[in-house]
Amino acid sequence: MPLARYLLAATIVRTVDGGAAVGLVALAAASNAGAVVGGLLVAALSAPHVLGFLTAPLLDRAADGRKILAIAFTAYAVALGFAAVSLGHVPLAVSIAMIVLAGTCGPMLTGGLSSQLAGIAADQRRAEGLDSLTYGVGSTLGPAMVTGLVVLLGPRFALLVCAAAAVVAAVMTLFLPRQFRVGQRDTAIRISTGLALLWRSAPLRRVATATTLMAVGLGALPVVTVLLATQLNHGVTGGGIMVAVFGAGSLAGSLAVTVHPHKTEAEKLVIRYVTAMGIALIVAALAPSYLIALIAVCVAGVMNGPFVAATLAARSDYAPENARAQVFITFAGMKIAAAAAGAALAGVLSPFGGHTTMTLAAAIVLAGALVSVADRWTNARRKAANA
Numbered sequence: 001m002p003l004a005r006y007l008l009a010a011t012i013v014r015t016v017d018g019g020a021a022v023g024l025v026a027l028a029a030a031s032n033a034g035a036v037v038g039g040l041l042v043a044a045l046s047a048p049h050v051l052g053f054l055t056a057p058l059l060d061r062a063a064d065g066r067k068i069l070a071i072a073f074t075a076y077a078v079a080l081g082f083a084a085v086s087l088g089h090v091p092l093a094v095s096i097a098m099i100v101l102a103g104t105c106g107p108m109l110t111g112g113l114s115s116q117l118a119g120i121a122a123d124q125r126r127a128e129g130l131d132s133l134t135y136g137v138g139s140t141l142g143p144a145m146v147t148g149l150v151v152l153l154g155p156r157f158a159l160l161v162c163a164a165a166a167v168v169a170a171v172m173t174l175f176l177p178r179q180f181r182v183g184q185r186d187t188a189i190r191i192s193t194g195l196a197l198l199w200r201s202a203p204l205r206r207v208a209t210a211t212t213l214m215a216v217g218l219g220a221l222p223v224v225t226v227l228l229a230t231q232l233n234h235g236v237t238g239g240g241i242m243v244a245v246f247g248a249g250s251l252a253g254s255l256a257v258t259v260h261p262h263k264t265e266a267e268k269l270v271i272r273y274v275t276a277m278g279i280a281l282i283v284a285a286l287a288p289s290y291l292i293a294l295i296a297v298c299v300a301g302v303m304n305g306p307f308v309a310a311t312l313a314a315r316s317d318y319a320p321e322n323a324r325a326q327v328f329i330t331f332a333g334m335k336i337a338a339a340a341a342g343a344a345l346a347g348v349l350s351p352f353g354g355h356t357t358m359t360l361a362a363a364i365v366l367a368g369a370l371v372s373v374a375d376r377w378t379n380a381r382r383k384a385a386n387a
Contacts, residue, residue: 018142253305
């Protein structure tokens with residue numbers, strides 16, 4: 001079954017993507033390189049995602065997108081595997097360069113693969129819900145799997161397992177149906193045009209705005225939940241439980257949307273889910289007890305699952321055929337950059353405590369919804385005036 005093969009490949013490669021950072025930090029520690037080197041390796045893996053729009057046209061122009069994905073997955077595996085074996089035995093710059101190469105291929109594991117989903121399944125909305133589930137499984141299972149392998153067999157072996165799994169996913173992509181909706185070489189648009197498209201297309205602009213500001217707020221959660229739990233007398237462990245509950249809620253939300261696929265316009269769904277997440281986080285910020293905050297964070301997670309599916313639907317619905325990969329990959333890069341900014345902002349504001357920083361995170365998420373609604377209203381008024 002084509003969709004089942006796609007989902008298996010996506011789950012494998014996104015589990016690798018989710019767990020690789022954990023393995024790199026553990027490898028740096030085991031090699032006596034220190035936390036600073038571990039941070040550099042993680043940054044080298046994640047930062048290149050922001051520039052994914054530079055490689056996206058390769059996928060838009062390809063006659064067979066499967067081959068581009070397979071090459072990218074394999075390059076990711078080789079670079080990650082080389083870094084795992086070489087760290088501590090070659091100059092650090094060499095290992096970091098290999099991780100940068102893996103990070104450059106990273107956007108193909110996420111947005112690149114998702115951009116090829118159209119045409120694989122008859123029920124596109126259900127397929128997008130299942131695709132969103134692979135992201136949740138990858139981000140949850142990946143770190144847990146790698147942590148387990150690190151404890152049992154060491155970080156080098158854990159990263160080599162990740163590399164081998166990426167190769168398996170690369171082979172699997174070659175057996176997916178070829179009827180990908182990939183733009184032909186002579187019609188794929190330029191990078192600059194693809195970036196401008198995100199601004200000129202009103203639905204894409206609004207979804208991108210809501211998604212980016214939401215990512216800033218959610219990117220702060222790993223830091224903010226620890227601060228909030230500490231203020232509510234549950235310490236660092238309580239913050240970790242909050243993050244885990246958010247992830248579990250997100251998985252539950254993704255499962256729900258696969259059973260009951262979206263039927264509403266994708267843009268409206270995105271704004272609704274962003275609003276719901278913002279409200280849930282406000283409740284968490286104002287919660288008088290840890291239990292209430294935990295429940296509110298769980299609700300936010302439940303909303304996040306279908307939100308991811310809605311953003312995938314929006315990209316699919318509003319992206320032109322000849323810039324499909326550019327839209328998917330650029331969105332993914334923007335989310336990663338925004339989440340990193342949110343984490344950094346939370347760290348800077350941590351002296352203000354958990355209630356304040358959670359309130360700010362919620363306000364940023366709600367701002368994404370408000371700006372998008374205002375844009376939609378302004379466009380409607382302009383069209384009415386010109387009618």
